[in-house]
Amino acid sequence: MKDIIRRGLEDIKPYEPGRPIELVEKELGITEAIKLASNESPYAPFPKVLEAMRESLLDVNRYPDGGSTFLREGLSNKLGVPASRIMVGQGSNELLRLLANVLLDPGDEAVMADPSFIVYPTVTKLMNAKPILVPLKDHAHDLDAMAKAITPRTKMVFICNPNNPTGTIVTRDEVERFIESVPEDVVIVFDEAYFELVRDNNYPNGMDYINEDRPIVVLRTFSKVHGLAGCRIGYGIAPEFIITAVNKVREPFNVTSVAQ
Ligand SMILES: Cc1ncc(COP(=O)(O)O)c(C=O)c1O
Incomplete structure (x- = not known):
């Protein structure tokens, strides 16, 4: 049969999730295996969260609030930015894809560290854009080399801070020097999935x-840190014009009511 799958996908490998722990235990004949593959919390969500989730189950006959209004309001109060600059997604993973959707034209470049979070090259290639991989230095982002890798085709830079998979951070000084050296129309994405876990005073x-x-x-x-990986919910703060663009391409009800 004629190849009807869109060009560009041949380069993309499906994400390989860790296998269900029950299967692995059964296969190896062990119990109490510890799952480390996706950096989840080993603990159940906080009791008040479980209570709110139980209550929200009674409303699942309705579609969720498509604008995640109350969650965005709460985040706005907590973070001190207007709700109009906040987007909510099915995990920050969805937001990474939506950002690529609205920023990358075919042939554009996105600069990222290597190795870093596997989703950055995937969402870049999905747009027929080019991931520019900059090797880590001493297991950490080499921001000077990343700045040098920027060309007129660069639309975005991913900074995974702390980095998955090495757990290293880039410091406040390094980040500020980097921002200064990057052209003003290049979008810098700080992926702070592990923000709450960092104790280093130099962490920006x-x-x-x-x-x-x-x-x-x-x-x-x-x-x-909140232990809600199975709910798929994350958020992003961005200039309003980016949020407006993301709202055009995200699904109308992208985040479940239980997750909100
Ligand atoms: C660096 C980094 N960013 C983003 C994510 C995505 O997290 P989620 O989609 O669950 O918010 C992960 C998950 O492993 C991660 O390690």
Whole structure:
């Protein structure tokens, strides 16, 4: 049969999730295996969260609030940014894809560290754009090399801070020097999935750069420290024009009511 699958997908490998722990235990004849594959919390969600989730189950006959209104309001109060600059997704993973959807034209480039979160090259290739991989230095992002890798075709840069899979951070000084050296129309995405787990005083809070007149995006998630990976819910802070574009391409009810 004629190849009817769109060109460009041949380069993309499906994400390989960890296998269900019950299967692995059965196969190996062991119990109490510890699952580390996706950096989930080993603990159940907080009791108040479970209570809210149970209550919300009674409303699943209705579609969820497509604008995640109350969650965005709550995040707005907590973070001190207008709700109009906040987007909510099916995990921050969905937001990474939506950002690629609205920013990358075919042939554009996205700069990222290597190795880093596997989803960055995938969402880039999905748009027939080109991932530019910059090797880590001492297991950490080499921001000077990443700045040098930027060309007129570069639309976005992913900074995974802390980095998955090495757990290293880039410091406040390094980030500030980087922002200074990047052209003003290149979107810098700070992926802070593990933000709440960092104890290093030199760790920068991406939110400190969000009010600058620059296309800077911060992504956070409820999957890790909050123990809600199975609910698929994450959020992002970005300039309003990016949120407006994302709203055009996301599904109308992308986040379940239980997750919200
Ligand atoms: C660096 C990083 N970013 C984003 C994600 C996506 O998390 P979620 O889609 O559950 O919010 C992960 C999950 O492993 C991650 O490690």
